[in-house]
Amino acid sequence: MAEELFIQGNEACAKGALKAGCRFFAGYPITPSTEVAESLARELPKVGGAFVQMEDEIASAGAIIGGSWGGSKSMTATSGPGFSLMQENIGYAFISETPIVIVNVQRGSPSTGQPTMTSQSDMMQARWGSHGDYEPIVLSPSSVQELFDFTIRAFNLAEEFRTPVFIMTDEVIGHMREKIIIDDDKIEIVPRKRPEDKENYLPFKNVENGTNPMPSFGDGFNVHVTGLTHDERGYPDTNNPKTHTDFIERLCNKIINNKGKICSVKSKYCDDADIIVISYGSPVRSVGTAVEQAREEGLKAGYIKIDTPWPFPDKEVKELTKNTKSVLVAEMNLGQMFYEIDRVVDVECSLIGKIGGELHKPSEILSKIEELGGK
Amino acid sequence: MRTEVRIAGFGGQGVIMAGIILGKSASLFDEKNAVQTQSYGPEARGGASKCEVVISDEEINYPKLEHPDILVAMSHEALIKYIVDMKDNGILILDSRNIDESEIEDFVKEHNITVYRAPATETAINDIGLKIVANIVMVGAITKITGVISKEAAIKAVESSVPKGTEEKNLAAFEAGFNLI
Numbered sequence: 001m002a003e004e005l006f007i008q009g010n011e012a013c014a015k016g017a018l019k020a021g022c023r024f025f026a027g028y029p030i031t032p033s034t035e036v037a038e039s040l041a042r043e044l045p046k047v048g049g050a051f052v053q054m055e056d057e058i059a060s061a062g063a064i065i066g067g068s069w070g071g072s073k074s075m076t077a078t079s080g081p082g083f084s085l086m087q088e089n090i091g092y093a094f095i096s097e098t099p100i101v102i103v104n105v106q107r108g109s110p111s112t113g114q115p116t117m118t119s120q121s122d123m124m125q126a127r128w129g130s131h132g133d134y135e136p137i138v139l140s141p142s143s144v145q146e147l148f149d150f151t152i153r154a155f156n157l158a159e160e161f162r163t164p165v166f167i168m169t170d171e172v173i174g175h176m177r178e179k180i181i182i183d184d185d186k187i188e189i190v191p192r193k194r195p196e197d198k199e200n201y202l203p204f205k206n207v208e209n210g211t212n213p214m215p216s217f218g219d220g221f222n223v224h225v226t227g228l229t230h231d232e233r234g235y236p237d238t239n240n241p242k243t244h245t246d247f248i249e250r251l252c253n254k255i256i257n258n259k260g261k262i263c264s265v266k267s268k269y270c271d272d273a274d275i276i277v278i279s280y281g282s283p284v285r286s287v288g289t290a291v292e293q294a295r296e297e298g299l300k301a302g303y304i305k306i307d308t309p310w311p312f313p314d315k316e317v318k319e320l321t322k323n324t325k326s327v328l329v330a331e332m333n334l335g336q337m338f339y340e341i342d343r344v345v346d347v348e349c350s351l352i353g354k355i356g357g358e359l360h361k362p363s364e365i366l367s368k369i370e371e372l373g374g375k
Numbered sequence: 376m377r378t379e380v381r382i383a384g385f386g387g388q389g390v391i392m393a394g395i396i397l398g399k400s401a402s403l404f405d406e407k408n409a410v411q412t413q414s415y416g417p418e419a420r421g422g423a424s425k426c427e428v429v430i431s432d433e434e435i436n437y438p439k440l441e442h443p444d445i446l447v448a449m450s451h452e453a454l455i456k457y458i459v460d461m462k463d464n465g466i467l468i469l470d471s472r473n474i475d476e477s478e479i480e481d482f483v484k485e486h487n488i489t490v491y492r493a494p495a496t497e498t499a500i501n502d503i504g505l506k507i508v509a510n511i512v513m514v515g516a517i518t519k520i521t522g523v524i525s526k527e528a529a530i531k532a533v534e535s536s537v538p539k540g541t542e543e544k545n546l547a548a549f550e551a552g553f554n555l556i
Binding site: 004005006172175176177178179282285286288289292359361362363 | 398399402403408409410411412413436437438439
């Protein structure tokens with residue numbers, strides 16, 4: 001039977017994690033993400049899981065990597081300052097192919113910035129924050145229901161591709177309350193693929209789809225896990241150009257070659273639109289209102305909502321914008337995803353970037369639509 | 376139809392809980408949609424605190440308030456701080472014991488605001504014997520005055536939101552508020 005609740009986004013995130021099978025959370029409380037930790041501190045022990053409050057976010061990211069190799073689906077939640085501290089271990093999670101979920105409830109930045117205010121200024125950090133070539137999967141929800149749904153999807157993608165997955169949400173979605181429906185019949189959970197053959201198992205094999213099954217410590221597979229470039233057995237092999245090239249290309253290609261499975265966008269009124277507004281996360285809510293108002297005024301406006309900023313859904317965005325005259329990007333920073341969108345679309349692309357800690361007002365977006373849409 | 380409600384007072388009066396109950400009533404028990412947001416910061420620990428709820432028959436895109444149709448003021452400071460955004464012809468509900476109306480007379484006239492006086496704090500103290508339930512008294516008054524949520528839904532939301540063991544006192548507070556007007 002479906003359960004209906006009127007709860008905060010951060011509480012919905014915690015519920016999604018539990019539903020997805022998360023049994024280990026390590027974190028350090030930080031506004032505006034703290035309710036995720038609070039909820040899981042209460043609920044994880046009830047289902048046989050563990051919650052640990054660590055000394056900082058460096059240790060938190062390290063702990064969930066260990067938790068995942070220990071056999072538990074693991075996650076942490078933080079905001080910009082904590083996300084910065086986690087970057088070193090995020091790189092380690094990519095190179096060791098460790099499935100983890102990291103939630104960043106974004107707030108005004110840089111540095112400690114505006115703890116209680118909203119922002120989307122960590123989007124490029126999610127893409128490039130740790131050193132090296134890697135392909136992150138990033139999900140951005142626009143409602144409390146989506147924060148629940150996307151948390152489950154994040155765990156599923158992490159297991160399917162044996163990789164870190166980020167939920168880049170923001171203060172507005174994290175703190176607002178809305179109705180969510182939890183319908184167990186409609187929820188799919190991806191379990192961890194475990195290896196069987198102990199004799200011939202290679203944990204980092206160059207398999208065709210790029211993703212190997214993963215044992216837990218203690219299962220008897222004798223796996224060596226390292227941040228150094230390693231061969232298929234997991235042993236360091238740092239001076240061989242071919243080993244490094246094949247390995248890092250496999251890590252990137254297991255995401256790039258599966259973009260069709262990972263990328264997700266939603267759209268409305270794009271078929272005949274002269275102007276298309278593109279956004280992700282909470283600004284989608286303001287864009288939705290503004291575009292409906294523009295249509296009432298007779299303006300041919302449409303919108304695209306990006307569920308997965310990374311890997312960027314090039315194909316979908318290009319296809320949906322092929323007949324429009326202009327594109328407007330609404331995001332709560334001074335231009336981050338804007339440059340990626342500008343790279344992909346063929347028409348003139350403008351930005352309505354907002355910082356300061358408040359969501360765009362629909363009237364601000366409507367004025368820009370009117371200006372660009374020829375009214 | 377989209378209705379924007381702002382409930383404001385000082386930290387500790389339970390204005391956030393009052394807003395959650397409105398949102399819960401509308402979205403879980405009245406088959407409408409609702410979004411609740413709240414002030415989050417130092418003001419939530421003493422100064423003016425506010426809770427905002429959007430209730431609509433249709434899907435709610437923009438989750439914040441632009442111009443409240445309904446303002447509920449539980450303190451004088453909150454009234455003065457938040458009345459300026461009100462929509463013309465809006466409804467203003469005052470916890471009258473806590474408020475001096477002389478400062479807002481001109482605004483009320485100019486914007487054709489309908490004012491209701493619901494002495495929630497006084498009622499909570501005198502009728503229930505608990506000042507702490509003033510917010511639930513106010514939920515009763517809001518339900519009766521605005522009709523933005525149904526009485527049945529409100530009762531279910533109160534029952535499922537208050538701490539276990541306090542349901543009876545809180546339902547009595549709701550009834551007292553409902554009968555104030």
